[in-house]
Amino acid sequence: MAEKPNNKTNPFEVENIRELVRIMSKHGLSELDLQDGEKKIRLKKEAQSLPVLTSSIAQLPAPVAVQQAIAAPVAAPVASTAPPAASKNLIEIKSPTPGTFYSQEKPGSPPYVTVGAKVSPKTVVCQIEAMKIFNEIPADCTGVIVEILIENKQPVEYGQVLFRVDPNG
Secondary structure, three states, X not given: OOHHXXXXXXXXXXXXXXXXXXXXXXXXXXXXXXXXXXXXXXEEEOOOOOEEEEEEEOOOOHHHHHHHHXXXXXXXXXXXXXXXXXXXXXXXXXXXXXXXXXXXXXXXXXXXXXXXXXXXXXXXXXXXXXXXXXEEEEOOOOEEEEEEOOOOOOEEOOOOEEEEEEOOO
8 A cells, every 4th residue: 555655656757747737628627736745736727728837845935926926927918008107096806716707697698897887896897617606706896997807718816806997987
């Protein structure tokens, strides 16, 4: 029984990582974490549907820094060209959970909100699907949507900015 964990399989070998990526794709997984003692590996699919590999010692805070560095480029291509001074007064609507972003209730229906839409605290702005559970996300603020930072059916992380709202609009 002791042989199997010690020498038979090593989840950190390249071939095993490739197999894990294949399994992620086959089953629609966006993230996978494995730990073997102090070794830790995290496979994560980004918006381009490419897996990203991060590895670190479990006790170090590096995985959080790596996650933030990886998450930042996702929003960059869709970022606004608004001057920095104007964006300081904007309210950000962030994802309350990791999952898949849906801009509409079902395929073929109109989006919940578009740029220029007026929102109130109870206005549903999107859905986030996590483990087959669809959660409606309210604006929790009053104003006008000035930016939509995520495209429909894209993965999102906890705390990722989804919308920017002008409270004066």
